[in-house]
Amino acid sequence: MNPFPPVNQKTLLRDWRVLCDDIGERRAGSTAERRAAEFVARRWAEMGLTSVVIEEFPCTSLVSARSRVQAWSGGRWRAVEAQTLVGAPGTPAGRTVEGEIVWLELPENRAVLKRGALRGKIAVLFGPLPTRVEHHRQLVAAQPSAVIHVDERLPFPWAKSDGVYPAWVKRHGMPPTVTVPYTEAWQWRQAGVRQLRVGVRIVQRTALSQNVIAELPGTSPHLPALVLSAHHDTQCDNPGADDNASGVVGLLALARSLAAVPRRRTIRFISFGCEEQLSVGSAAYVAAHRTAMRRVGLVVNFDSVASPLGHLELWRVGPVALGTLAERWLARAVVGVRTSAEVSPFFDTFPFNRVGVPSLCFYRPNFSGGRWQHHSRHDTLANVSVDELARLVTAVAPFVRNLANRATWPFARAFPADQRRVVRRLGAELFES
Ligand SMILES: [Zn+2]
Numbered sequence: 001m002n003p004f005p006p007v008n009q010k011t012l013l014r015d016w017r018v019l020c021d022d023i024g025e026r027r028a029g030s031t032a033e034r035r036a037a038e039f040v041a042r043r044w045a046e047m048g049l050t051s052v053v054i055e056e057f058p059c060t061s062l063v064s065a066r067s068r069v070q071a072w073s074g075g076r077w078r079a080v081e082a083q084t085l086v087g088a089p090g091t092p093a094g095r096t097v098e099g100e101i102v103w104l105e106l107p108e109n110r111a112v113l114k115r116g117a118l119r120g121k122i123a124v125l126f127g128p129l130p131t132r133v134e135h136h137r138q139l140v141a142a143q144p145s146a147v148i149h150v151d152e153r154l155p156f157p158w159a160k161s162d163g164v165y166p167a168w169v170k171r172h173g174m175p176p177t178v179t180v181p182y183t184e185a186w187q188w189r190q191a192g193v194r195q196l197r198v199g200v201r202i203v204q205r206t207a208l209s210q211n212v213i214a215e216l217p218g219t220s221p222h223l224p225a226l227v228l229s230a231h232h233d234t235q236c237d238n239p240g241a242d243d244n245a246s247g248v249v250g251l252l253a254l255a256r257s258l259a260a261v262p263r264r265r266t267i268r269f270i271s272f273g274c275e276e277q278l279s280v281g282s283a284a285y286v287a288a289h290r291t292a293m294r295r296v297g298l299v300v301n302f303d304s305v306a307s308p309l310g311h312l313e314l315w316r317v318g319p320v321a322l323g324t325l326a327e328r329w330l331a332r333a334v335v336g337v338r339t340s341a342e343v344s345p346f347f348d349t350f351p352f353n354r355v356g357v358p359s360l361c362f363y364r365p366n367f368s369g370g371r372w373q374h375h376s377r378h379d380t381l382a383n384v385s386v387d388e389l390a391r392l393v394t395a396v397a398p399f400v401r402n403l404a405n406r407a408t409w410p411f412a413r414a415f416p417a418d419q420r421r422v423v424r425r426l427g428a429e430l431f432e433s
Contacts, residue, residue, distance in 0.1 A: 004257045004397050007390040011256070015043065015249045019232070020239035020381050027086075028233050028274035029061025029207030036232040036248075037210035040271045043252050044214035047259050049269065052214040057284035059274040060166065061207035062086050062236060065200070067178045068096065069148065071188055072195035080184050084202055085149070086163040086236065087277060088177040094201030097122070097145040097176075101194055110135050118144035122196045123175075124185060126150045133168060133429050140173045146198040147177040150185040153369030157183040160375040161235040163277045167432045176200045209233065209273035211281045216258055218265040218404065224297030225266040226404055227357075228254055229282070229348055231275030231303065235375040241384045242371065244275070247302035247362075253393045254400065263404040265297070272348050275303075278430065282348035286355060287433075293352070297409065298322070299359040300400065301349045305392055308385035310366040312392070315340045317349065317419055318358025321411035326360055326399060333395035337362075343422040345430050354427045358413060362392065 018039055019026070026033040037054055045052045065084035070077040084090075091097050099122040104112060106127040113135075123144040128151070130136040139147070154160055159179045168174070178200060187193075212232075218225070230247030234240030248271055255269050272281035286293060298318075305312075314330075314337040316323035323339050330337055344350065349359035365371055373379045403409065415423070 003261055007253050007393045009386050009390050012249055012253055012386055012389055015252050016245055016381060019245040019248060020241045024239050025237060026232060026234045026240065027062055027236050028059045028209050028277060033233050033273055034210060037212050037273060040212045040232060040248060044255060044269065047255055049214035049255060050217055055211045055213060056208045058206050059209040059280050060087060060204050060277065063203040063205055065202045068199040069178060069180055070197040071193045073191050073193050077197065080180055081159050082178040082180050083159040083161045084200055085177045087166055087169050088164050088174045090200040090202040091146060091176045091198060094199060096197050096199035098197045099145050101196055106130065107135055110138055113138035113142040115141045116143050118142040120145060122146050122148060122198055124148045124150060127152050136168050137172050140175065144175050147175045149177060149179045150182055151179065154374060155182045157181050158376050161237055162375055165278055165430055167430060209281055211273055211285050212271040214269045216263060216267040218263045220264040221266060223265045224295050225268050226400060227268045227270060227296055227299040229270040229272060229299055229301045231272040231348055233273050233276055235276050238377050238379045240379055241381045242306050242373065242379050243304040246304060246306035246384055246389055250302045250305060250389055250393050254397055257397045258400060261401055264407065265404045267404055275348050279348045279351055283351040283431065286351040293355045293357055296357050299349050299352045299357055301347055301359060301361045303347055303361060303363055304371055305362050305364045306384040306389045307364045307366040307371060308388060310364040311338050313338045313340060313363045313365065315344060315361040315363060317343055317353045318415055319411045322358055325410060329399035329402065330395050335391060335395040343419050343426065345426045353423045
């Protein structure tokens with residue numbers, strides 16, 4: 001019944017190694033990110049895909065960052081590992097600021113964030129970074145000299161890399177912000193550390209990032225197309241084997257399989273750049289092709305899908321029947337998924353959702369906090385599974401082929417009302433336009 005030969009695991013691994021070993025870290029706007037885009041374009045051209053094109057757009061690119069954090073403990077200053085948040089400013093002239101710690105458990109203690117209340121102090125924020133814009137504005141208005149973020153989802157002895165919402169920094173400002181390991185903050189609490197020094201020297205510039213687009217044209221080009229997508233950029237200081245070389249390698253494998261079978265509808269493949277700063281590449285693509293969005297029927301996205309241990313999740317934005325159909329097709333390949341109807345602004349599908357295009361996102365978290373290796377030096381080829389990626393590609397290819405050959409789809413385009421409301425709210429809050 002499955003018309004596709006088994007996925008060649010050697011080919012998967014070869015592509016994965018090019019992205020992670022030969023190219024490595026692929027932060028937005030860097031030469032490495034461009035090399036990744038060119039590699040993807042080259043592969044698609046080799047497979048015979050048509051209309052292969054690289055579209056460029058501006059982004060913020062981190063040129064260099066040096067964060068120094070020291071804790072006063074046992075009568076001396078002790079250096080601590082720290083990572084800079086891309087998009088946040090440095091300390092004035094990159095100099096070290098010294099201040100008393102104010103512990104913030106957010107969001108529940110946001111009442112502490114009165115205007116100017118943290119002036120001259122260093123806020124150590126335990127929890128997520130603010131997810132609501134009013135909390136972010138309160139944090140900025142409290143004017144801490146610096147913020148140290150301790151991510152409650154990652155209770156490990158290393159600091160994660162991350163970025164901030166560009167629209168929030170632009171509209172409301174941002175204090176200098178760094179991350180430290182969870183275990184380090186734990187120790188500060190235990191040892192009664194009260195005083196910190198923080199110095200952040202950060203050089204950022206506007207640079208170009210790239211989206212790569214290619215097509216397998218259908219015989220009925222008037223029918224809405226199917227878009228399959230992933231992102232090839234990474235956070236700083238890691239090769240992003242799972243986030244998201246896994247998605248890109250999966251996309252290449254899907255193109256290879258689907259190129260061999262006929263189709264009515266066009267299948268468009270897109271590998272986005274600059275996802276890690278909140279889907280900048282995907283938003284640029286949607287903006288540049290705004291009038292063509294009515295002719296996109298569905299986006300299927302792959303982001304961080306190759307954890308050896310994990311739960312395969314399918315995030316659906318769009319009609320319930322779309323999710324049910326996907327589940328049925330995956331079940332044929334004996335692949336079960338946890339489905340979610342939550343709208344996430346963190347996938348590249350969100351800019352499409354904003355203009356009414358339904359979407360499915362595959363994601364494979366491996367613990368209740370998400371993925372333990374999230375945005376850290378541990379996101380390497382040693383921590384992904386070729387078997388898992390092959391299993392996913394094998395399950396998804398027949399589903400995509402089926403969708404691409406139907407003149408009509410057994411689901412409507414309109415989203416449920418609650419999803420529509422959330423898309424509108426998150427869009428207005430997190431994006432610039
Ligand atoms: Zn990602």
